[in-house]
Amino acid sequence: MAVSEGNRPRGREDLLYQEVTDGGVLFDPDGEKVYVLNASAAFVWNCCDGAHSSEEMLDELAASLGPGAPDRTTLRADIDKAIEHFRRNGLLADA
Amino acid sequence: MNKVPPIRVNVVLAELTFPIRVEGDSSLAAWVRETYPISRDGRGAAPVHVSWNPGRGILRHDGRLIKRARSREELLQFVEWHLAGEAIRRWRPRAFLLHGAWIARGRDGVLLAGAHGFGKTTLAVAMALRHRWRLLGDDVVIVKPGGTVRPLDRPVRLKPGIASALPEVRRLPVGFGPWKAGWPLLVPLRAFRRSSGPAPRPRAIVILGPSGPSEPIVRRLGEGEAVARLARFVMNFRDRPAEALERLASLARRASVFHLEGGSLARRCAAVETFVSGRAS
Numbered sequence: 020m021a022v023s024e025g026n027r028p029r030g031r032e033d034l035l036y037q038e039v040t041d042g043g044v045l046f047d048p049d050g051e052k053v054y055v056l057n058a059s060a061a062f063v064w065n066c067c068d069g070a071h072s073s074e075e076m077l078d079e080l081a082a083s084l085g086p087g088a089p090d091r092t093t094l095r096a097d098i099d100k101a102i103e104h105f106r107r108n109g110l111l112a113d114a
Numbered sequence: 115m116n117k118v119p120p121i122r123v124n125v126v127l128a129e130l131t132f133p134i135r136v137e138g139d140s141s142l143a144a145w146v147r148e149t150y151p152i153s154r155d156g157r158g159a160a161p162v163h164v165s166w167n168p169g170r171g172i173l174r175h176d177g178r179l180i181k182r183a184r185s186r187e188e189l190l191q192f193v194e195w196h197l198a199g200e201a202i203r204r205w206r207p208r209a210f211l212l213h214g215a216w217i218a219r220g221r222d223g224v225l226l227a228g229a230h231g232f233g234k235t236t237l238a239v240a241m242a243l244r245h246r247w248r249l250l251g252d253d254v255v256i257v258k259p260g261g262t263v264r265p266l267d268r269p270v271r272l273k274p275g276i277a278s279a280l281p282e283v284r285r286l287p288v289g290f291g292p293w294k295a296g297w298p299l300l301v302p303l304r305a306f307r308r309s310s311g312p313a314p315r316p317r318a319i320v321i322l323g324p325s326g327p328s329e330p331i332v333r334r335l336g337e338g339e340a341v342a343r344l345a346r347f348v349m350n351f352r353d354r355p356a357e358a359l360e361r362l363a364s365l366a367r368r369a370s371v372f373h374l375e376g377g378s379l380a381r382r383c384a385a386v387e388t389f390v391s392g393r394a395s
Contacts, residue, residue, distance in 0.1 A: 055339050
C-alpha cells in the first residue's frame with residue numbers, strides 16, 4: 020500500500036526504541052510486545068518524526084546507502100512496507 | 115533429635131548476607147552450613163528465624179510468619195525459596211534478573227536461557243557432570259550495570275525425573291531423602307564445581323527451545339532478534355524497560371546468541387561446546 024506524499028507519519032511517543040547493530044528493537048509497553056526492525060525499517064522508524072514525508076525518507080535512505088543502494092522503486096517499496104507495518108501494529112500516533 | 119541452643123549463621127548468597135537464627139535441631143544448622151557459603155557467625159538477633167521441632171517447622175522473617183511446615187524437608191524447601199526470594203528482591207532495583215543458568219569453561223561463560231521446562235537445568239548439570247564445565251548458577255542470573263554477569267548462586271533444584279536423563283546425578287555427594295519424600299533435591303553449587311576459576315565473561319547465550327529426539331536445530335540470532343527474545347526472560351523488565359533493552363543490547367553485542375531447539379541431551383552438550391570453540395556458525 021503506497022503511502023501518500025503528504026503523509027508525515029509520527030511514531031507514538033510512549034514506545035521505546037533501542038538501536039542495535041543490525042537495526043533496532045521497538046518495545047510497545049501497551050501490549051508488551053517487542054518488534055525487531057531490520058536496518059531499513061529502523062531507518063524509516065527514525066524518520067517517523069512527523070517531519071519527514073515518505074519522499075524525503077526515500078531521499079535520505081538512498082543517500083545513506085550510497086552508490087550501492089537498490090533502485091528508488093525498491094527503496095520506496097521498502098519504506099511503504101515499513102510504514103504500513105507500523106500503522107497496522109498501532110505504532111504510529113494518530114493523525 | 116539433637117536439640118541445641120539457638121545459633122546465628124550468616125548465609126552469603128549473591129554477594130548479600132542473610133543472618134539466620136536457627137533453633138531446635140543441630141541438623142538444621144548443619145544443613146544451612148552445608149548448603150550455603152557462610153561468613154563469620156555472629157551474635158544477636160537475625161531477621162530470618164528458622165526452627166524445627168519434630169512435626170513442627172517454622173520460618174519467620176522480621177517476626178512475621180512465612181511458613182509452617184510439618185516435615186523437615188518441607189521446611190528446608192521454604193527456607194531456600196525464601197532466601198532466594200529475598201536476594202532477588204534486593205537485587206531487583208540495581209540489576210536485571212534473567213531466568214537462566216550460568217556455566218563456564220575457563221573464562222568463557224555461557225548463559226542458558228529459556229522458558230520453564232525447556233531443559234536449562236538438565237543441560238547445565240550435564241555440562242558440569244559429563245564435560246567438566248563449572249556450574250556457577252541455575253535459575254536466575256544477575257546482569258549488573260556494565261554488563262557483568264553473575265549468578266544467583268542458590269542451590270540447584272533437581273527433580274527426580276532428571277535421573278532418567280542424567281543418571282550421574284545419583285553420584286552427587288548429597289542425601290537423596292528429599293526425593294523419597296516427594297521434594298526436589300537441593301544441591302549446593304559446590305557439589306558441582308571442580309575448582310574455582312577466573313570470573314567468566316559471557317561468550318555465548320543460548321536460548322533453549324524444547325528438546326527432542328532429532329538433531330538439534332541451531333540458529334545464530336541477529337542482535338535485534340536476540341534482544342527481543344531475551345527480553346521475555348528478564349524478570350524485572352517492566353520495572354525499567356528502556357534500561358533493560360539497552361543492557362540486553364550491550365549483552366547481545368558482546369556475546370554470540372543462539373537459538374537451540376530439539377536434540378538429545380548429548381547433542382545439546384556438543385552444541386554448547388561449539389558455541390565457545392568458535393566452530394558454531
